[in-house]
Amino acid sequence: xxxxxxxxxFDKTIIDWDxxxxxxxxxxxxxxxxxxxxxxxxxxxxxxMMGEIHSLGRTVEEIAECLKAAPLQPHIIRAIxxxxxxxxxxxxxxxxxxxxxxxxxxxxxxxxxxxxxHTNPSFVDEDGKLRILPYHDMSxxxxxxxxxxxxxxxxxxxxxxxxxSELGQKRFVYVGDGRGxxxxxxxxxxxDFAMPRKNFPLWDLICSNRLLLKxxxxxxxxxxxxxxxxxxxxTTMSGEDKTSSQSPSFDSDxxxxxxxxxxxxxxxKALPVPH
Ligand SMILES: [Mg+2]
Ligand SMILES: [Zn+2]
Numbered sequence: 133x134x135x136x137x138x139x140x141x142f143d144k145t146i147i148d149w150d151x152x153x154x155x156x157x158x159x160x161x162x163x164x165x166x167x168x169x170x171x172x173x174x175x176x177x178x179x180x181m182m183g184e185i186h187s188l189g190r191t192v193e194e195i196a197e198c199l200k201a202a203p204l205q206p207h208i209i210r211a212i213x214x215x216x217x218x219x220x221x222x223x224x225x226x227x228x229x230x231x232x233x234x235x236x237x238x239x240x241x242x243x244x245x246x247x248x249x250h251t252n253p254s255f256v257d258e259d260g261k262l263r264i265l266p267y268h269d270m271s272x273x274x275x276x277x278x279x280x281x282x283x284x285x286x287x288x289x290x291x292x293x294x295x296x297s298e299l300g301q302k303r304f305v306y307v308g309d310g311r312g313x314x315x316x317x318x319x320x321x322x323x324d325f326a327m328p329r330k331n332f333p334l335w336d337l338i339c340s341n342r343l344l345l346k347x348x349x350x351x352x353x354x355x356x357x358x359x360x361x362x363x364x365x366x367t368t369m370s371g372e373d374k375t376s377s378q379s380p381s382f383d384s385d386x387x388x389x390x391x392x393x394x395x396x397x398x399x400x401k402a403l404p405v406p407h
Contacts, residue, residue: 141226151236175252175266182262186262215362223250225250321346328351330351
């Protein structure tokens with residue numbers, strides 16, 4: 133094993149789009165989505181939208197077909213397969229849900245490359261309706277004010293730290309784009325890497341609060357760049373003298389600025405476009 137854990141966000145990172153928005157748009161429920169958006173937290177809203185799809189007589193199989201129809205870039209597929217071949221432990225930490233993620237990964241034959249997927253659980257109920265639940269038990273709040281109540285990705289990172297430390301997997305690479313990926317990046321340690329998607333909310337937050345991160349930062353703009361940079365990082369990290377505290381240095385457009393960190397009440401995702 134390379135001793136490296138690579139953690140991917142899912143929406144707008146592994147896939148170039150947002151799976152929730154994709155399903156809302158493709159299933160033609162943008163109008164009702166916009167009706168409930170102002171009054172429901174995202175996770176509950178998506179569960180409500182699955183109920184809406186069911187009430188229109190559309191099946192879980194149709195949702196699956198809609199997810200399979202969405203493209204996945206060949207560079208991402210290669211990045212996943214190559215980093216796995218280099219001995220990395222690959223994981224996903226996502227605020228989508230287990231049904232969406234598994235359907236897409238299995239369709240592209242990528243599911244087996246991941247040791248664990250940390251996301252909101254989902255299941256099909258007795259009426260054939262897809263249900264989406266929060267990752268955290270809502271009766272015991274996680275208490276992190278960066279994150280939505282259903283999922284604190286930083287909490288997940290700490291759990292992964294605890295579970296892999298005995299296996300000697302010491303260094304992490306975190307790849308993501310969104311506001312919800314900032315909290316887990318704050319949990320990264322010296323020698324780890326944060327890979328924010330350039331000009332997306334995570335990148336903005338890191339650029340504005342660079343001094344809060346212990347990890348090094350390497351931005352990416354395209355799937356091609358993600359593949360190239362991730363593999364270069366893994367190769368460099370694997371080849372480093374374990375006794376050395378030196379980290380590889382890379383160029384970054386990130387400027388150090390100090391601005392307040394926005395709290396979780398800002399919109400989590402871009403809204404689906406009404407038809
Ligand atoms: Mg994302
Ligand atoms: Zn958090």
